[in-house]
Amino acid sequence: MSAGPAPTLGPDATIGILGGGQLGRMLVLAAARLGLKCHVFCPEPQSPAFDVVRRVTEADYTDRAALDRFAADVDVVTYEFENVPAETAAFLSARTPVLPDPNVLAITQDRLAEKRFVGSLGIATARFAPVDAPAELAAALEQVGRPAVLKTRRFGYDGKGQVAIHNGSDAQTAWRAIGAQPAILEVFVPFEREISVVAARARDGRVECFDVTENEHRDHILKISRVPADIPAAVAAEAQRIAKAIVEAFGYVGVLAVEMFVVKSDGEHTVLVNEIAPRVHNSGHWTIDGASVSQFEQHIRAIAGWPLATPVRRGRIEMINLLGAEVEDYRQWLAAPDAAVHLYGKASTRPGRKMGHVTRVWPSR
Amino acid sequence: MSAGPAPTLGPDATIGILGGGQLGRMLVLAAARLGLKCHVFCPEPQSPAFDVVRRVTEADYTDRAALDRFAADVDVVTYEFENVPAETAAFLSARTPVLPDPNVLAITQDRLAEKRFVGSLGIATARFAPVDAPAELAAALEQVGRPAVLKTRRFGYDGKGQVAIHNGSDAQTAWRAIGAQPAILEVFVPFEREISVVAARARDGRVECFDVTENEHRDHILKISRVPADIPAAVAAEAQRIAKAIVEAFGYVGVLAVEMFVVKSDGEHTVLVNEIAPRVHNSGHWTIDGASVSQFEQHIRAIAGWPLATPVRRGRIEMINLLGAEVEDYRQWLAAPDAAVHLYGKASTRPGRKMGHVTRVWPSR
Numbered sequence: 001m002s003a004g005p006a007p008t009l010g011p012d013a014t015i016g017i018l019g020g021g022q023l024g025r026m027l028v029l030a031a032a033r034l035g036l037k038c039h040v041f042c043p044e045p046q047s048p049a050f051d052v053v054r055r056v057t058e059a060d061y062t063d064r065a066a067l068d069r070f071a072a073d074v075d076v077v078t079y080e081f082e083n084v085p086a087e088t089a090a091f092l093s094a095r096t097p098v099l100p101d102p103n104v105l106a107i108t109q110d111r112l113a114e115k116r117f118v119g120s121l122g123i124a125t126a127r128f129a130p131v132d133a134p135a136e137l138a139a140a141l142e143q144v145g146r147p148a149v150l151k152t153r154r155f156g157y158d159g160k161g162q163v164a165i166h167n168g169s170d171a172q173t174a175w176r177a178i179g180a181q182p183a184i185l186e187v188f189v190p191f192e193r194e195i196s197v198v199a200a201r202a203r204d205g206r207v208e209c210f211d212v213t214e215n216e217h218r219d220h221i222l223k224i225s226r227v228p229a230d231i232p233a234a235v236a237a238e239a240q241r242i243a244k245a246i247v248e249a250f251g252y253v254g255v256l257a258v259e260m261f262v263v264k265s266d267g268e269h270t271v272l273v274n275e276i277a278p279r280v281h282n283s284g285h286w287t288i289d290g291a292s293v294s295q296f297e298q299h300i301r302a303i304a305g306w307p308l309a310t311p312v313r314r315g316r317i318e319m320i321n322l323l324g325a326e327v328e329d330y331r332q333w334l335a336a337p338d339a340a341v342h343l344y345g346k347a348s349t350r351p352g353r354k355m356g357h358v359t360r361v362w363p364s365r
Numbered sequence: 366m367s368a369g370p371a372p373t374l375g376p377d378a379t380i381g382i383l384g385g386g387q388l389g390r391m392l393v394l395a396a397a398r399l400g401l402k403c404h405v406f407c408p409e410p411q412s413p414a415f416d417v418v419r420r421v422t423e424a425d426y427t428d429r430a431a432l433d434r435f436a437a438d439v440d441v442v443t444y445e446f447e448n449v450p451a452e453t454a455a456f457l458s459a460r461t462p463v464l465p466d467p468n469v470l471a472i473t474q475d476r477l478a479e480k481r482f483v484g485s486l487g488i489a490t491a492r493f494a495p496v497d498a499p500a501e502l503a504a505a506l507e508q509v510g511r512p513a514v515l516k517t518r519r520f521g522y523d524g525k526g527q528v529a530i531h532n533g534s535d536a537q538t539a540w541r542a543i544g545a546q547p548a549i550l551e552v553f554v555p556f557e558r559e560i561s562v563v564a565a566r567a568r569d570g571r572v573e574c575f576d577v578t579e580n581e582h583r584d585h586i587l588k589i590s591r592v593p594a595d596i597p598a599a600v601a602a603e604a605q606r607i608a609k610a611i612v613e614a615f616g617y618v619g620v621l622a623v624e625m626f627v628v629k630s631d632g633e634h635t636v637l638v639n640e641i642a643p644r645v646h647n648s649g650h651w652t653i654d655g656a657s658v659s660q661f662e663q664h665i666r667a668i669a670g671w672p673l674a675t676p677v678r679r680g681r682i683e684m685i686n687l688l689g690a691e692v693e694d695y696r697q698w699l700a701a702p703d704a705a706v707h708l709y710g711k712a713s714t715r716p717g718r719k720m721g722h723v724t725r726v727w728p729s730r
Binding site: 011012025028029032033034035036037050051052053054056289292293301306307309310312314327330331334335337338340341342343344345346347356361363 | 376377390393394397398399400401402415416417418419421654657658666671672674675677679692695696699700702703705706707708709710711712721726728
């Protein structure tokens, strides 16, 4: 059952957003620039996105009565994270258009399905093997090699649900460490750089990619994004080609991010897909201040059935995440030249929690 | 009675905004970027700013119980328009800090007091004379000359409350046309251009002016702003000097706009102050997309006690107001390259009503 094709939104429409974190908040702010209203659905009482909308639903994603009222109040539903329960997406899809299509979630919520999907497009990933039971781990290690990373197939993010297996590691300990659940084993990639491409695809099939971003992680959490990435033009073009191929294969509507590794061997660069995020992405935050259109506005334009904009980068850019207590330096950042400060209004600080970000733009390219 | 000096806001603070139009809406969006919460107070039920905040008060500005609750809920109060009733501002000031200081309103709400204030700073205006009664009009016309403009002292905007008196006009008809109320007669200024300067002043006295904007009005309503204004550098510097002198004389905290005429006679340029708006201003909307910091964020930084940013213009800029039915062209504007589209989410379209704006930025300066 489906609510049918999404309508082209009028300027008085309301967008429903599943998830009330900083991504939801920034989606709301982008929609508001365009005159659109939003209704945010989130189980957490102090969600950052709740502060910037008139209409909120604080309820569990399995609360069908709440989902029903939510669906009736909005013209289209979208989401700020990829772990929306499949039943929630299906329930809403039957009542109102959901974009991007929940079928994409079925693939991107499962690391194994995602890797196989990417492979089916002829796009390279790290060598991988499924591990459904502890008995399969030895053969998988044989197949992909060591060092390797064992990851849960579902619900992993920011380094959660994964563990490295080095030459001396005990594989069974690793299996227990990730919670003894269906997993994927991936060979460790000795990458030169981590990059990402944020791409938008409109209903009419038009695709617009932002410039390739180079990402620096600390403890598996994004710390700094730099644009342009310090890679040869041909590698950047290849990364954008990959992102475009993925959104096209999905028939995607909205913004999607592809995280990739750049590997250099024998002087040759190779690009491997690491992960797909079917949503706006932290590595695209620089677009708010550093491009003529932001990833958030592109997403809203796409799901509204409105024309995409052509992004023009405003210079050389660095985006710095303010993690945990780092947010307490906000006054120094406010005083720094060339720095655009974003705070997410989160009520409590926890180590590693994304509390805000700063974008520095140097107009020289 | 006063609530005492305004505190420096923490990142969890709430800003109270009097007025819920598009200026209030854009102030809320700027505050939200910085993690701050807003509470909007406005008598009109479908106020554009209501859509982007969780906490609203829909009540009359004279509703003391509502004002009392509003004051108790916020850390500082500001306003998006200059016609806040003096009693409202005084009532709130006794309960919570109000910025900019309501004393400024007493001057800027009265065209005569405003012109005299500007004159007291040694800054030129058009010749003017007070007209408190119809009998005074003939002498006033004798003094300032014809053609002239008769304006109500209070509550005029977008050309409302004013009428031209040409050589053949009957002065008494003009007096009745503006509603037979205390007025000011100003000689008509044969200006070469209309310009404005948007200036921000922080609590520490720092002043930051945006680049001088050239404004084109249609039927007394701003239609297009262009930056930089096509004026000699010395004239631009003089315009910014005037704006700085005014915010300093007021001991102002926040953003203020000064509208000026550039007059050319015998090859010499003169700058005359036309009007002061003690608030963010339509001619500063270009700063959202065209500068490294917007007028809205500068205002929020100033009233929060946070450091001002140094605005850097991103290129040559044109800001076009979408008035009345012009907003129906929003899809064409969305598809136009270099165009950033802003819609205000207003429920109904009326001729001349400000429904949105478009900013075009060409990175070449």
